[in-house]
Amino acid sequence: xxxxxxxxxxxxxxxxxxxxxxxxxxxxxxxxxxxxxxxxxxxxxxxxxxxxxxxxxxxxxxxxxxxxxxxxxxxxxxxxxxxxxxxxxxxxxxxxxxxxxxxxxxxxxxxxxxxxxxxxxxxxxxxxxxxxxxxxxxxxxxxxxxxxxxxxxxxxxxxxxxxxxxxxxxxxxxxxxxxxxxxxxxxxxxxxxxxxxxxxxxxxxxxxxxxxxxxxxxxxxxxxxxxxxxxxxxxxxxxxxxxxxxxxxxxxxxxxxxxx
Amino acid sequence: xxxxxxxxxxxxxxxxxxxxxxxxxxxxxxxxxxxxxxxxxxxxxxxxxxxxxxxxxxxxxxxxxxxxxxxxxxxxxxxxxxxxxxxxxxxxxxxxxxxxxxxxxxxxxxxxxxxxxxxxxxxxxxxxxxxxxxxxxxxxxxxxxxxxxxxxxxxxxxxxxxxxxxxxxxxxxxxxxxxxxxxxxxxxxxxxxxxxxxxxxxxxxxxxxxxxxxxxxxxxxxxxxxxxxxxxxxxxxxxxxxxxxxxxxx
Numbered sequence: 377x378x379x380x381x382x383x384x385x386x387x388x389x390x391x392x393x394x395x396x397x398x399x400x401x402x403x404x405x406x407x408x409x410x411x412x413x414x415x416x417x418x419x420x421x422x423x424x425x426x427x428x429x430x431x432x433x434x435x436x437x438x439x440x441x442x443x444x445x446x447x448x449x450x451x452x453x454x455x456x457x458x459x460x461x462x463x464x465x466x467x468x469x470x471x472x473x474x475x476x477x478x479x480x481x482x483x484x485x486x487x488x489x490x491x492x493x494x495x496x497x498x499x500x501x502x503x504x505x506x507x508x509x510x511x512x513x514x515x516x517x518x519x520x521x522x523x524x525x526x527x528x529x530x531x532x533x534x535x536x537x538x539x540x541x542x543x544x545x546x547x548x549x550x551x552x553x554x555x556x557x558x559x560x561x562x563x564x565x566x567x568x569x570x571x572x573x574x575x576x577x578x579x580x581x582x583x584x585x586x587x588x589x590x591x592x593x594x595x596x597x598x599x600x601x602x603x604x605x606x607x608x609x610x611x612x613x614x615x616x617x618x619x620x621x622x623x624x625x626x627x628x629x630x631x632x633x634x635x636x
Numbered sequence: 637x638x639x640x641x642x643x644x645x646x647x648x649x650x651x652x653x654x655x656x657x658x659x660x661x662x663x664x665x666x667x668x669x670x671x672x673x674x675x676x677x678x679x680x681x682x683x684x685x686x687x688x689x690x691x692x693x694x695x696x697x698x699x700x701x702x703x704x705x706x707x708x709x710x711x712x713x714x715x716x717x718x719x720x721x722x723x724x725x726x727x728x729x730x731x732x733x734x735x736x737x738x739x740x741x742x743x744x745x746x747x748x749x750x751x752x753x754x755x756x757x758x759x760x761x762x763x764x765x766x767x768x769x770x771x772x773x774x775x776x777x778x779x780x781x782x783x784x785x786x787x788x789x790x791x792x793x794x795x796x797x798x799x800x801x802x803x804x805x806x807x808x809x810x811x812x813x814x815x816x817x818x819x820x821x822x823x824x825x826x827x828x829x830x831x832x833x834x835x836x837x838x839x840x841x842x843x844x845x846x847x848x849x850x851x852x853x854x855x856x857x858x859x860x861x862x863x864x865x866x867x868x869x870x871x872x873x874x875x876x877x878x879x880x881x882x883x884x885x886x
Binding site: 503531564571 | 745746747748749750751752753754755757758761762765766769770772773774776777778779780781782783784785786788789790793794795796797798799802803806810811812814815816823826827829830831833835836837838839840843846847850854885886
């Protein structure tokens with residue numbers, strides 16, 4: 377006669393739940409996630425939990441819990457400022473990858489790029505993404521500035537944030553320009569020659585400015601090392617500081633401007 | 637005169653009606669004397685005050701009726717509970733509007749939660765941007781020309797595209813003007829824009845002058861960059877890209 381035997385072993389789902397409870401109850405887990413974090417107590421959609429998502433995560437540094445309704449309309453900002461920042465992150469990630477395969481010496485640089493393209497897995501793809509991403513970032517920062525101007529978003533109390541924005545635009549151009557030299561091919565070398573010749577006409581200090589930029593009287597290995605350090609360390613360091621101030625002021629000045 | 641909310645007025649009216657109906661019955665009017673908890677001398681004082689008040693007019697009419705009711709309830713039910721009109725234990729003295737005692741600084745703004753409304757949009761934008769860059773990079777390779785050679789100048793040699801406007805100016809002006817003065821003034825004007833523009837409005841119809849100036853400025857550079865990028869060939873001479881080919885590398 378058939379008899380239903382109760383299986384004393386826990387099902388996979390029960391075991392999983394028990395494991396999840398154990399992990400979420402552990403000291404290590406609770407030290408990582410703040411009280412109220414959705415990773416501690418689970419997420420069900422409620423206004424309270426929607427607030428907690430921001431409030432108990434690092435995102436709180438970037439975003440307030442609530443934003444003006446018009447601010448989330450894509451047609452208002454076109455996401456340009458956020459995309460500029462995102463492209464900066466993307467460029468940092470791809471740039472770090474490229475740094476593993478690159479030596480800033482006149483004898484090695486071009487060969488490193490060349491062999492990166494041919495013998496490193498995804499080397500060509502990552503280099504392409506870095507190159508096109510840089511052009512895209514210059515473009516998006518430009519468009520962001522135009523958008524902000526046409527919305528009158530530089531007006532009080534946002535005057536100073538506009539000034540920071542212009543500094544960020546300049547830094548973006550400098551970052552792109554310093555990166556331009558690094559492949560050490562005919563295109564980059566002569567583009568930089570044209571650019572630095574122009575800066576050599578700075579009144580009074582012209583030749584000194586040019587000397588400092590080139591690390592000598594003409595473009596050479598010293599220039600490459602100098603621009604490499606500027607490109608991978610100094611300018612990113614400076615731009616991150618200005619970005620931090622920029623984002624902080626966006627919130628302190630009452631979120632994004634408008635509506636029109 | 638402060639506005640009293642309608643529901644409170646209704647409630648007070650209902651209480652008054654009920655009190656009037658109760659006062660009509662003999663048991664209610666006799667009740668105060670029968671209450672054993674109130675000392676006799678207080679009842680005497682209260683009665684004297686009431687007769688005096690009746691003579692003066694209806695100013696404390698409500699208070700009198702409430703007093704009657706408060707006294708009446710225990711007598712009727714035997715429960716020691718103070719009850720006002722309609723069973724309420726409090727009376728509305730006045731309504732103080734929040735604006736008169738609080739300094740309200742901000743008017744409420746129509747807001748939405750950052751999660752999911754803003755974060756979802758940002759996530760989609762970031763994904764779209766990554767996808768675009770990814771696929772563009774699969775199909776279009778970044779240029780890598782021959783090894784740099786200081787002894788062989790390519791013709792034409794061009795700056796990166798965002799500096800080609802300046803290089804274009806270089807064909808018209810002295811290098812100090814084209815390379816330093818003009819971009820310097822442009823940058824300086826850009827920084828000073830919020831301090832020069834005193835117009836407080838952000839409505840496009842109020843800012844026709846600012847909008848025109850900026851558009852002229854942007855178009856000026858855009859046209860110069862386009863000419864420098866596509867219409868300049870060997871020797872930086874003017875060419876037509878559809879006739880002489882493209883002399884432009886990104």
